[in-house]
Amino acid sequence: MxxxxxxxxxxxxxxxxxxxxxxxxxxxxxxxxxxxxxxxxxxxxxxxxxxxxxxxxxxxxxxxxxxxxxxxxxxxxxxxxxxxxxxxxxxxxxxxxxxxxxxxxxxxxxxxxxxxxxxxxxxxxxxxxxxxxxxxxxxxxxxxxxxxxxxxxxxxxxxxxxxxxxxxxxxxxxxxxxxxxxxxxxxxxxxxxxxxxxxxxxxxxxxxxxxxxxxxxxxxxxxxxxxxxxxxWAMDRSLTATFNKHGTSPETASRDYLVSSNKYYMLDPNRCALVSNQFRGTEGLQSRAGKGEYCGSFYSPGYATIGxxxxxxxxxxxxxxxxxxxxxxxxxxxxxxxxxxxxNGPATTWWGTSASYNGYYDPNLDDVVDLQRGFTPEEVGGYKSIMxxxxxxxxxxxxxxxxxxxxxxxxxxxxxxxxxxxxxxxxFYRWSDPIEAYFSDHILGPSLGTYVDDDGAPHDIFNPNYGAFYSPIPNSDFRSFTGYAxxxxxxxxxxxxxxxxxxxxxxxxxxxxxxxxxxxxxxxxxxxxxxxxxxxxxxxxxxxxxxxxxxxxxxxxxxxxxxxxxxxxxxxxxxxxxxxxxxxxxxxxxxxxxxxxxxxxxxxxxxxxxxxxxxxxxxxxxQGQSTGYNFAPDYYNCALRGYAAGNVQNCPAPYDSYQFMIVTNGNPKxxxxxxxxxxxxxxxxxxxxxxxxxxxxxxxxxxxxxxQDPDMILRQEALCRLGDLNIQSPTCAATLNQVTRDANGNITQIATPKVxxxxxxxxxxxxxxxxxxxxxxxxxxxxxxxxxxxxxxxxxxxxxxxxxxxxxxxxxxxxxxxxxxxxxxxxxxxxxxxxxxxxxxxxxxxxxxxxxxxxxxxxxxxxxxxxxxxxxxxxxxxxxxxxxxxxxxxxxxxxxxxxxxxxxxxxxxxxxxxxxxxxxxxxxxxxxxxxxxx
Incomplete structure (x- = not known):
């Protein structure tokens, strides 16, 4: 044709x-x-x-x-x-x-x-x-x-x-x-x-x-x-070389050597003098309004790459x-x-006690405190070496x-x-056991017992060597608890x-x-x-x-x-x-x-x-199982205490906003x-x-x-447990299987599959x-x-x-x-x-x-x-x-x-x-x- x-x-x-x-x-x-x-x-x-x-x-x-x-x-x-x-x-x-x-x-x-x-x-x-x-x-x-x-x-x-x-x-x-x-x-x-x-x-x-x-x-x-x-490098640009100089609050230095509770404690008798040569000589005594003093640098953001x-x-x-x-x-x-x-530079290269100890009790301070320790370029051997x-x-x-x-x-x-x-x-990673052992040996020392706070939470008792905490560590020591995977x-x-x-x-x-x-x-x-x-x-x-x-x-x-x-x-x-x-x-x-x-x-x-x-x-x-933490009202426990879903904002703590682990994984269906x-x-x-x-x-x-939204799961779980929905139904059976509670009826985990x-x-x-x-x-x-x-x-x-x-x-x-x-x-x-x-x-x-x-x-x-x-x-x-x-x-x-x-x-x-x-x-x-x- x-x-x-x-x-x-x-x-x-x-x-x-x-x-x-x-x-x-x-x-x-x-x-x-x-x-x-x-x-x-x-x-x-x-x-x-x-x-x-x-x-x-x-x-x-x-x-x-x-x-x-x-x-x-x-x-x-x-x-x-x-x-x-x-x-x-x-x-x-x-x-x-x-x-x-x-x-x-x-x-x-x-x-x-x-x-x-x-x-x-x-x-x-x-x-x-x-x-x-x-x-x-x-x-x-x-x-x-x-x-x-x-x-x-x-x-x-x-x-x-x-x-x-x-x-x-x-x-x-x-x-x-x-x-x-x-x-x-x-x-x-x-x-x-x-x-x-x-x-x-x-x-x-x-x-x-x-x-x-x-x-x-x-x-x-x-x-x-x-x-x-x-x-x-971020230091190559004025906008990213330091913390924000023109913000709604004063420019605030990084918290590289910090002892914190509801306030900051400055426990260094040398007031940061031993670490003043870190971050190319910009590390020094800093303060944060309403908190207290610590050692830090305004220039730590510059040690990350932006290209x-x-x-x-x-x-x-x-x-x-x-x-x-x-x-x-x-x-x-x-x-x-x-x-x-x-x-990412110093922002994600640090160590602290919050992860492993959830705070420790210092008898000399009569307070539960946390240590936070950033690693400086001099300690890591230059951030270019650990990219x-x-x-x-x-x-x-x-x-x-x-x-x-x-x-x-x-x-x-x-x-x-x-x-x-x-x-x-x-x-580049910090290895859990080696890094915890290093700071236990060099800073925290042995546990002196257990302290129970007013909320009933237990804390280890330590008498740390704060002089060592406010001192640089050798690069060889840093390398001993870090590496690649x-x-x-x-x-x-x-x-x-x-x-x-x-x-x-x-x-x-x-x-x-x-x-x-x-x-x-x-x-x-x-x-x-x-x-x-x-x-x-x-x-x-x-x-x-x-x-x-x-x-x-x-x-x-x-x-x-x-x-x-x-x-x-x-x-x-x-x-x-x-x-x-x-x-x-x-x-x-x-x-x-x-x-x-x-x-x-x-x-x-x-x-x-x-x-x-x-x-x-x-x-x-x-995708395999991933975990995280979330907050949502515990509608079931709130209802047992007389607070229905429409009035959950008045439910007493901690059930008004309860923290729990969420578990997510792939779904072939x-x-x-x-x-x-x-x-x-x-x-x-x-x-x-x-x-x-x-x-x-x-x-x-x-x-x-x-x-799946954990809030919606908890709403439906409450309806099932309270009889508003047939607890024998397939819907309720699936929902109840997603929520895990301990012997006291408190939420420990919620499965949130992709849907x-x-x-x-x-x-x-x-x-x-x-x-x-x-x-x-x-x-x-x-x-x-x-x-x-x-x-x-x-x-x-x-x-x-x-x-x-x-x-x-x-x-x-x-x-x-x-x-x-x-x-x-x-x-x-x-x-x-x-x-x-x-x-x-x-x-x-x-x-x-x-x-x-x-x-x-x-x-x-x-x-x-x-x-x-x-x-x-x-x-x-x-x-x-x-x-x-x-x-x-x-x-x-x-x-x-x-x-x-x-x-x-x-x-x-x-x-x-x-x-x-x-x-x-x-x-x-x-x-x-x-x-x-x-």
């Missing part, structure tokens, strides 16, 4: 405008236009784009797509793929990174799309799912590490906001990001870059090289990238072999090695065959994908996939109908195995969680593209996913229906409605998180090489996973503008802008809880990592002959200040919103000869620090939200790119 062209004139101007304008490039995916296909000419009239399995010629479809080209990565000053995606306007949510050294994954990089969970984005590499990072975000969520992508190998990045599960399966709730790597080069190329920071730290060196060549029917591209980045010491090596190959006109064999291999080093280190080895292998089926319009693509990610977290984790995924497509199935009034069928199957696994000593509790002040599991899966997808009229096209897809786990099957069908309407040449109206889902992660299903999504919008091209896009997105998400219980709704608006034009002898000008606005974001943690308006609650805005309500960026690019220059700006909207978060109010004294944050990047490039391009880039051109937030107290060591802002400041990069034989 001859490919139809009816209706093509209706969007000719629109397509020309989008392709020509900078930043509105076609969203190529699995097969970009750089592919060296040997198919007949008729097969090249359409290409596969992200957001559809069916090859097509339209630039804009019913699925809104943003594309970041390889040229834009350089022009706009993006230092990596992660940096480019994090700066995009749709990345409005808060996300942890290298500044969060006390988090679970400071060596990884990710983003939050529109303030939704970081695991709600489906990441693809060349159209294949990216492997999961083995460690868990926030200790509970599976996600992808964007730091493993070689920037110089990227051809372009496609971003599709909105639910996409009917084509891409699980995880594609917030959207899909497809990172398309290069398939062909016109010449061998070497790229060298060096960067440094105005404020110090973070010096960066990167080199890459790549080449592609043909040997008969064999075509190959191979490239590698190496990068080394020095750490950035990792990083070394990466990445390699990529793409190869094809044209067997004949209808068979092309292909393969992709991507490998990444990363080593990250970081430290934590993560080593990640990840690879992705794709082998396949594709081509046409005879002389028909049918195409096929059969492939096998294997991804593997292995991680070693080598962290490894946590090893891995994730893997196998997928066999077959796709059959026909872009010209039959003629319809608006052109040729297209169809695609996909079937895939495979398995995946996850294993997180801490050092046995961590599981046994041998690490002082630290716990660990293990887990492991695997499952098989299969899916089938059908997609239709129907040009109903010259101006109207319908797109529809239906998918079925099934996962076999723990001898049961979890399945979910998803669908999508979209329409494209072109009433005249310059305008496209589009709408899409469908469903999306996220299958429970392997961690949600198989979890069901998928589900979502209903829709979008509508337009693309308008009023003149040639100009386009304006505006799209409205909606999400309604249900069955979100979180641990499908939460929901949220979100609406967002995304607007884009692109315009490129020739300015005569002045050269070429390109304008590009994008704006995102989260219009609504509500969360309901439990069906019986009130719905929380995240946009209007400063506490929950930060609790749920909602981030910025608005975010916008724009760029201006000029080019002429051998010169090119770009100015890029990014505006981050307002967020709650610390006091607003603390009081959950914007009207409380000192509460409010922070001013928007504006960051500018600039770049200029020059090609003195065709084969050589020299570039100079400046990131954060005006050295802007986070907005001032003077509502933080003087005890804060990071007076800004590090998940929203950074203090890296201005950075400079010089780069040279040389193409051989040009």
């Amino acid at each position: 001859k490919r139809g062209n009816s209706g093509q004139h209706a969007y000719k101007l629109l397509a020309v405008a989008c392709v020509a304008a900078l930043g509105c490039t076609s969203a190529f995916a699995q097969d970009s236009n750089t592919t060296d296909s040997s198919k007949p000419t008729k097969k090249l009239e359409a290409v596969t784009v992200t957001g559809s399995l069916i090859p097509q010629t339209q630039v804009e479809t019913s699925t809104p797509t943003t594309t970041i080209t390889a040229a834009q990565l350089k022009e706009k000053g993006f230092t990596s793929v992660a940096d480019a995606l994090q700066q995009a306007s749709f990345a409005t949510g808060s996300a942890q990174g290298a500044q969060d050294t006390n988090s679970f994954t400071p060596g990884a990089q990710t983003l939050s799309m529109f303030g939704l969970n970081v695991g709600y984005v489906k990441y693809l590499i060349n159209g294949r799912p990216m492997g999961d990072f083995p460690a868990l975000y926030n200790g509970s969520d599976t996600f992808n590490n964007l730091a493993s992508i070689p920037t110089e190998m990227v051809d372009h990045i496609d971003i599709l906001p909105g639910g996409q599960s009917s084509l891409y399966g699980s995880d594609a709730i917030a959207g899909v990001v497809n990172i398309v790597l290069k398939k062909k080069l016109d010449a061998p190329v070497v790229d060298v870059r060096y960067g440094w920071s105005k404020e110090g730290g973070g010096a960066d060196r990167r080199i890459s090289f790549a080449d592609s060549f043909n040997i008969g029917k064999f075509n190959i591209l191979a490239g590698a990238q190496f990068e080394s980045t020095q750490p950035t 990792n010491d990083s070394k990466t090596a990445q390699a990529y190959t793409h190869a094809t072999f044209d067997v004949n006109e209808n068979i092309q064999l292909y393969g992709d291999f991507l490998y990444s090695y990363q080593q990250q080093k970081f430290t 934590n280190k993560t080593t990640e080895n990840t690879y992705m292998l794709v082998l396949g065959a594709k081509g046409g089926i005879g002389a028909s319009n049918w195409d096929y693509d059969i492939s096998f994908t294997h991804s593997n990610d292995q991680l070693i977290e080598r962290n 490894d946590t090893r984790s891995k994730s893997w995924d196998n997928m066999l996939r077959a796709v059959v497509t026909n872009a010209s199935l039959m003629e319809m009034p608006g052109g040729d109908a297209g169809v695609a069928f996909l079937v895939e199957g495979g398995n995946q696994g996850w294993d997180y195995s801490p050092d046995p000593r961590l599981m046994a509790g041998d690490a002082w002040g630290t716990s660990a969680i293990q887990g492991a599991g695997h499952r098989s899966r299969y899916a089938a997808t059908t997609e239709l593209r129907l040009p109903l009229l010259n101006q109207l096209t319908m797109n529809a897809s239906l998918r079925y996913d099934a996962f076999n786990v723990a001898n049961s099957t979890v399945s979910k069908p998803t669908y999508s229906v979209g329409f494209e309407y072109r009433p005249f040449d310059a305008l496209l109206l589009r709408a899409k409605y469908g469903s999306a889902f996220k299958v429970p992660t392997l961690a949600d299903e198989f 979890l069901q998928p998180i589900t979502a209903t999504t829709w979008t509508y919008g337009l693309v308008w091209a009023p003149v040639s090489r100009m386009s304006v896009t505006a799209d409205y997105f909606h999400w309604s998400i249900n069955n979100e996973v979180q641990p 499908n219980i939460a929901s949220e709704k979100l609406d967002a608006l995304v607007v884009g503008f692109n315009y490129a034009f020739k300015a005569g002898d002045f050269g070429n000008i390109a304008l590009n802008a994008s704006y995102s606005d989260v219009l609504k974001h509500t969360v309901q943690a439990n069906p019986s809880d009130p719905v929380i308006d995240v946009l209007r609650s400063p506490f929950y805005n930060i609790w749920y990592s909602a981030g910025f309500k608005t975010k916008a960026n724009a760029s201006l690019t000029w080019s002429k002959d051998a010169w090119s220059a770009t100015l890029y700006g990014n505006r981050y909207g307002s967020t709650p200040n610390y006091q607003a978060y603390n009081t959950d109010s914007y009207t409380a004294p000192g509460a409010g919103k922070l001013v928007p944050w504006m960051i500018y990047n600039a770049s200029v490039s020059y090609s003195p000869i065709p084969s050589l391009t020299l570039s100079f880039m400046v990131d954060n051109l005006f050295n802007k620090m986070p907005p001032k937030d003077n509502s933080y107290p003087g005890t804060a060591n990071q007076p800004y939200n590090s998940d929203n802002y950074n203090v890296y400041g201005r950075s400079y990069f010089v780069e040279a790119t040389y193409k051989f034989g040009k």
Whole structure:
């Protein structure tokens, strides 16, 4: 059948405008236009784009797509793929990174799309799912590490906001990001870059090289990238070098040598003189208002890293072999090695009596007191010598065959994908028995008996050697009770996939109908195995969680593209996913229906409605037992004392707010998180090489996973025990089994398994503008802008809880990592002959200040919103000869620090939200790119 062209004139101007304008490039995916296909000419009239399995010629479809080209990565000053995606306007949510050294994954990089969970984005590499990072975000969520992508190998990045599960399966709730790597080069190329920071730290060196060549029917591209980045220490930035100097309370030094009860005791006859050489001579006598004196330093926050010491090596190959006109064999291999080093510094490197003794009795003071002892840089041998280190080895292998089926319009693509990610977290620990023995021998001395306080609690009696307490310890002694332990984790995924497509199935009034069928199957696994000593509790002040599991899966997808009229096209897809786990099957069908309407040449109206889902992660299903402590009213004991649930606030202590242990573990019976999504919008091209896009997105998400609320468990337990519910019912039997009480009827433990219980709704608006034009002898000008606005974001943690308006609650805005309500960026690019220059700006909207978060109010004294944050990047490039391009880039051109937030107290060591802002400041990069034989 001859490919139809009816209706093509209706969007000719629109397509020309989008392709020509900078930043509105076609969203190529699995097969970009750089592919060296040997198919007949008729097969090249359409290409596969992200957001559809069916090859097509339209630039804009019913699925809104943003594309970041390889040229834009350089022009706009993006230092990596992660940096480019994090700066995009749709990345409005808060996300942890290298500044969060006390988090679970400071060596990884990710983003939050529109303030939704970081695991709600489906990441693809060349159209294949990216492997999961083995460690868990926030200790509970599976996600992808964007730091493993070689920037110089990227051809372009496609971003599709909105639910996409009917084509891409699980995880594609917030959207899909497809990172398309290069398939062909016109010449061998070497790229060298060096960067440094105005404020110090973070010096960066990167080199890459790549080449592609043909040997008969064999075509190959191979490239590698190496990068080394020095750490950035908190002492390198004035805002983080010391405790907060401009807070709501006076700047307060660290409590490195502290004896405390309801007040502080200064028991050093030398009044800190023996330790005054610590922290580079900044340790000294300090005091805290209303408490008392101690020894400390204002400069201890500076000994933590806020940017990792990083070394990466990445390699990529793409190869094809044209067997004949209808068979092309292909393969992709991507490998990444990363080593990250970081430290949280003195903040988490200390010893105290509170953990083991819960206070001891000093007969000379006639008081129950605690010791707290921080370890100084001089004692540890420099914090650089005890940094934590993560080593990640990840690879992705794709082998396949594709081509046409005879002389028909049918195409096929059969492939096998294997991804593997292995991680070693080598962290520094204090060993429980050695550290307790050391301070028992050198400070506390033998126990002199037991003292029972007024509340009936027992305490050991000690007569400590306070002179030794207020003295430095040798580095050899510190090393005797500290050391390293490894946590090893891995994730893997196998997928066999077959796709059959026909872009010209039959003629319809608006052109040729297209169809695609996909079937895939495979398995995946996850294993997180801490050092046995961590599981046994041998690490002082630290716990660990293990887990492991695997499952098989299969899916089938059908997609239709129907040009109903010259101006109207319908797109529809239906998918079925099934996962076999723990001898049961979890399945979910998803669908999508979209329409494209072109009433005249310059305008496209589009709408899409469908469903999306996220299958429970392997961690949600198989994570081992974790423990913690919580408080909640003991409704049963309060009721026995005459205080019903509605009057529990008047219940006598301790039952009004009782402390107990909570135990959480994975749940293989979890069901998928589900979502209903829709979008509508337009693309308008009023003149040639100009386009304006505006799209409205909606999400309604249900069955979100979180641990069961202990308050709700205790409410239901009381109803069962008091006879309001049938105590013999399965519900009561399950609830009573979750609550453990001692012989006196007091709560000791509550099991809080992960359950499908939460929901949220979100609406967002995304607007884009692109315009490129020739300015005569002045050269070429390109304008590009994008704006995102989260219009609504509500969360309901439990069906019986009130719905929380995240946009209007400063506490929950930060609790749920909602981030910025608005975010916008724009760029201006000029080019002429051998010169090119770009100015890029990014505006981050307002967020709650610390006091607003603390009081959950914007009207409380000192509460409010922070001013928007504006960051500018600039770049200029020059090609003195065709084969050589020299570039100079400046990131954060005006050295802007986070907005001032003077509502933080003087005890804060990071007076800004590090998940929203950074203090890296201005950075400079010089780069040279040389193409051989040009």
